[in-house]
Amino acid sequence: MENTNTIESAVLDVRNISVSFGGVKPVQDVSFSIKENSFTSVIGPNGAGKTSLFNLLSGMNKVSSGEIIFKGEAIQSIHAHKIAQKGLVRTFQGAKVIRRLTVAENLMMAVQGNPGDNLMGFLNPRARKSFETKAREEAMRRLDQVGLTKFADEYAGILSGGQRKLLDLSRALMADPKMLLLDEPFAGVNPTLVEKLLTVLAALRKEQSITFLLIEHDLETVMNISDRVIVMADGKIIADGLPNSIYENDLVIDAYLGSRRKDA
Amino acid sequence: MEAFIQPGFWIFVLALAGIYGVFSLGLQIQYGVGGIMNFGHVGMMAVSGYTIAVLVIKYQWSFWWAALLGVVLAAFLGALLGLTTLRLSGDYFAIASIAFAEIVRYWILNSDDTTGGTQGTLAIPSPEGFASYTGQPDVILNWISERLYPIIGDEASRDLSMVLIVWPFFFLFIWISSRLQKTSWARVLRATREDDDVPRSLGKNVFRFRLQTLIIGSVFGGIAGVFWAVQFALLAPEDFLRIVTFYGWMILILAGSTRVKGLFVAAIFFGFLYGATRFLEFWPLSLLSSPERAYLRVFLIGLVIVLLMVKRPQGLFGKRQEMILE
Ligand SMILES: Nc1ncnc2c1ncn2[C@@H]1O[C@H](COP(=O)(O)OP(=O)(O)O)[C@@H](O)[C@H]1O
Numbered sequence: 001m002e003n004t005n006t007i008e009s010a011v012l013d014v015r016n017i018s019v020s021f022g023g024v025k026p027v028q029d030v031s032f033s034i035k036e037n038s039f040t041s042v043i044g045p046n047g048a049g050k051t052s053l054f055n056l057l058s059g060m061n062k063v064s065s066g067e068i069i070f071k072g073e074a075i076q077s078i079h080a081h082k083i084a085q086k087g088l089v090r091t092f093q094g095a096k097v098i099r100r101l102t103v104a105e106n107l108m109m110a111v112q113g114n115p116g117d118n119l120m121g122f123l124n125p126r127a128r129k130s131f132e133t134k135a136r137e138e139a140m141r142r143l144d145q146v147g148l149t150k151f152a153d154e155y156a157g158i159l160s161g162g163q164r165k166l167l168d169l170s171r172a173l174m175a176d177p178k179m180l181l182l183d184e185p186f187a188g189v190n191p192t193l194v195e196k197l198l199t200v201l202a203a204l205r206k207e208q209s210i211t212f213l214l215i216e217h218d219l220e221t222v223m224n225i226s227d228r229v230i231v232m233a234d235g236k237i238i239a240d241g242l243p244n245s246i247y248e249n250d251l252v253i254d255a256y257l258g259s260r261r262k263d264a
Numbered sequence: 265m266e267a268f269i270q271p272g273f274w275i276f277v278l279a280l281a282g283i284y285g286v287f288s289l290g291l292q293i294q295y296g297v298g299g300i301m302n303f304g305h306v307g308m309m310a311v312s313g314y315t316i317a318v319l320v321i322k323y324q325w326s327f328w329w330a331a332l333l334g335v336v337l338a339a340f341l342g343a344l345l346g347l348t349t350l351r352l353s354g355d356y357f358a359i360a361s362i363a364f365a366e367i368v369r370y371w372i373l374n375s376d377d378t379t380g381g382t383q384g385t386l387a388i389p390s391p392e393g394f395a396s397y398t399g400q401p402d403v404i405l406n407w408i409s410e411r412l413y414p415i416i417g418d419e420a421s422r423d424l425s426m427v428l429i430v431w432p433f434f435f436l437f438i439w440i441s442s443r444l445q446k447t448s449w450a451r452v453l454r455a456t457r458e459d460d461d462v463p464r465s466l467g468k469n470v471f472r473f474r475l476q477t478l479i480i481g482s483v484f485g486g487i488a489g490v491f492w493a494v495q496f497a498l499l500a501p502e503d504f505l506r507i508v509t510f511y512g513w514m515i516l517i518l519a520g521s522t523r524v525k526g527l528f529v530a531a532i533f534f535g536f537l538y539g540a541t542r543f544l545e546f547w548p549l550s551l552l553s554s555p556e557r558a559y560l561r562v563f564l565i566g567l568v569i570v571l572l573m574v575k576r577p578q579g580l581f582g583k584r585q586e587m588i589l590e
């Protein structure tokens with residue numbers, strides 16, 4: 001792999017990470033390096049270990065071995081919330097929303113450095129209020145971006161599956177990420193909306209120079225937006241390169257056909 | 265039935281309601297906002313109450329300093345409970361919290377030389393030979409009674425003075441708590457009630473938020489213990505049985521756990537149920553002996569909880585929509 005010559009501008013550097021739960025080894029000796037402001041997709045059949053990989057990168061599970069370097073700092077053993085504070089933010093497969101908070105509150109919760117999040121902030125209502133006002137404004141802007149404005153003050157629990165995905169994505173953006181890890185943001189979303197989301201992501205990459213690592217089931221969907229595709233199967237990386245080169249890779253074809261044979 | 269038209273009965277109900285109301289405020293912020301199921305809340309009340317009794321009787325502390333230390337110790341105990349067990353998932357924490365309150369009670373029960381053991385605070389050894397700890401607050405209670413006596417005569421009881429002290433505090437605490445529940449701090453806490461992963465993924469230290477909540481709730485539990493200690497003027501280990509925690513839960517469920525403001529109505533209703541069962545002497549209940557009738561209280565309160573869960577799970581004041589969102 002071409003790790004050595006890209007390491008200078010690498011925002012994320014994953015070095016030989018593995019995890020095992022008892023006998024199960026969802027991620028085995030995975031290494032790759034992500035360039036700043038790049039867009040990389042991770043594809044692979046069900047159970048390949050993609051979500052497990054994200055759980056490691058975001059600190060929600062800890063690696064059994066290996067190192068994860070984010071912006072020059074080893075993060076493999078620090079708490080998940082600290083990793084998010086550093087700007088490495090993830091979303092969840094299937095979109096998790098807080099059902100009993102309103103849509104706007106779901107977003108406002110994500111803002112970093114809120115003095116009101118701290119109990120001491122209780123004693124400084126002025127700072128708290130002005131921060132809230134700004135957070136609300138930003139939330140409304142984000143909602144407008146994904147067409148959810150009219151749901152701002154409804155409980156997020158009333159949103160449909162597709163709308164929850166939009167909310168999940170907007171919420172991650174509210175957290176001011178340097179790099180976003182998106183776990184199957186398009187699964188179960190209608191094709192028109194997928195197109196729209198892809199446009200939104202491309203714009204974000206350009207305007208806010210966010211680096212993207214995105215899990216997708218289907219290579220077709222991310223073909224155009226990705227400048228690199230990593231293919232996983234059985235916990236390992238089996239191919240890594242330009243989207244076009246992935247198409248012709250025998251290992252990839254095997255992995256997909258293999259999984260289809262198992263499913264049948 | 266004529267007991268119910270006596271002002272003295274209602275004054276007692278109100279005094280009880282105020283104390284239990286403050287107690288359940290602690291559970292409200294823990295469960296209603298943070299989703300923490302604390303079944304050991306009575307332990308906080310026991311700790312502050314006994315801290316007062318022991319320090320005043322045995323060591324001649326000022327009541328006020330002892331009360332302050334009692335509340336601080338309750339908070340400290342909340343922190344200890346949280347640091348040791350709050351990382352457990354919900355159900356396991358609930359069980360651990362019961363065990364925790366039982367440890368407190370057993371310790372009180374078995375430390376005769378300090379706490380008076382089974383005989384309660386009357387048996388705390390005192391250099392003055394007189395085991396009372398309410399001297400200082402009684403001065404204030406009497407002062408209030410004396411002012412009221414010319415106006416309302418014999419109704420100017422100690423209970424009434426308690427009501428006049430406890431209820432302003434109760435309202436003040438409701439106000440503080442409801443303000444607190446409008447902050448972004450509470451918003452994160454509400455998120456943790458449903459899901460840890462989302463707030464974690466957004467940079468929130470879920471454990472810190474939970475621990476803070478447990479401590480705040482314990483402070484309310486500790487303050488309720490101070491009021492309790494003054495109201496009853498003596499304490500015994502059996503005042504702090506598990507059932508007391510569930511009385512607090514009943515008030516919470518009645519009010520709707522997410523609405524702090526309904527709490528005072530629910531507390532009065534509880535106070536009435538609690539106080540009234542003593543007077544249920546009419547047929548057919550008169551067929552029961554009086555200790556049997558005392559069990560009616562527990563039975564009635566259990567029945568109310570079950571009926572509420574079935575008919576109105578959101579409580580009297582909660583929003584139904586919050587209960588049904590998937
Ligand atoms: N916490 C865990 N404990 C045990 N096995 C796990 C755990 N997390 C993931 N796995 C296993 O790891 C494998 C990969 O799962 P996952 O990462 O979700 O795949 P993908 O996202 O590629 O579909 C699966 O076999 C899954 O059962």
Ligand SMILES: [Mg+2]
Nearest residue numbers: 050051052093
């Ligand atoms: Mg997955």
